[in-house]
Amino acid sequence: MSTIPLIHFLIVAAALFSIGLAVAITKRNVIGILIGLELMLNAVNLNLVAFSRHDPTFLRGQLFALFVIVVAAAEVTVALGIVLRVYGHYQTIDPDQVSDLKK
Amino acid sequence: MCIGSALFILLTRNLMYAAFALFVALLGVAALYVLAGADFLAVTQLMIYVGGILVLLIFGIMLTQTPERQEATASNRVEVLSGRRFWGFLASVAVFCLLLFTLLGSRFRLGGDTLTSRSTLRTLGVELMTSHLLPFEIAGVLLLVALIGAAYLALNRNPSA
Structure with missing residues (x-):
């Protein structure tokens, strides 16, 4: 079985991270920004897994990626709770229009 | 496939299409995990991201859908949007070039043997x-x-x- 070289994984992860950054900046919607964040977290996980292939006895990279997935799940849950509250309060989720702390 | 669907997320304007493109992108990342020899992590990715986070995102999109999203915006608003889009693209391309130069210029000293095909x-x-x-x-x-x-x-x- 021919294994893929490490540099290809790293380039794909870099492209994925950049696209996630662009999504998180250009979307005018909180959920769009969350999607960009998910893409960036996936890129970082891809790097961790690609390096973890060269650590076969301990697999620390995969363990770290596992914790990153757990934290991402918690983060998305809390963020969507906040988004629902903000939508109930402002009737919009455009972050440019949510400019008041208290109304 | 992964990069293509991620670009589709970036370029589309419909949020629902973005969520489905994210589905394809997460599947692509899971396939890359399998190719990198991380089978358990690929299954975890499928269960948590595709099964949990994506469903939550789609619920959020459907619950916060504003019915009036027609052209009620002025023209200056479009200019502001295009400005932010331009700076976003510029920042991401700059980060990508920086990462690419760093990666191509670096030599990783990888000790240890690579992972065999066991679980x-x-x-x-x-x-x-x-x-x-x-x-x-x-x-x-x-x-x-x-x-x-x-x-x-x-x-x-x-x-x-």
Whole structure:
């Protein structure tokens, strides 16, 4: 079985991270920004897994990626709770229009 | 496939299409995990991201859909949007070039043999229960706190509204 070289994984992860950054900046919607964040977290996980292939006895990279997935799940849950509250309060989720702390 | 669907997320304007493109991108990342020899992590990715996070995102999109999204915006608003889009593209291209130069200019000294084709499940389980027990417990407590916090945030404290 021919294994893929490490540099290809790293380039794909870099492209994925950049696209996630662009999504998180250009979307005018909180959920769009969350999607960009998910893409960036996936890129970082891809790097961790690609390096973890060269650590076969301990697999620390995969363990770290596992914790990153757990934290991402918690983060998305809390963020969507906040988004629902903000939508109930402002009737919009455009972050440019949510400019008041208290109304 | 992964990069293409991620670009589609960036370019589309419909949020629902973006969510489905994210589905394809996450599947692509899971396939790359399999190719990198991380089978357990690929299954975890499928279960948590595709099964959990994506469903939550689609619920969020459907619950916060504003019905009037027609052209009620002025022309200056479009200019502001295009400006932000331009700076976003510029920043991401700059970051990508920086990462690419760094990656192509670096030489990784990789010690140790590469992973063989056996399953990673046993190693992950043993490591998680011996030397990484404290982060494991902290992750459990974090999930509990996130559950309670999200339930409290999503609670409707104003029944009249």
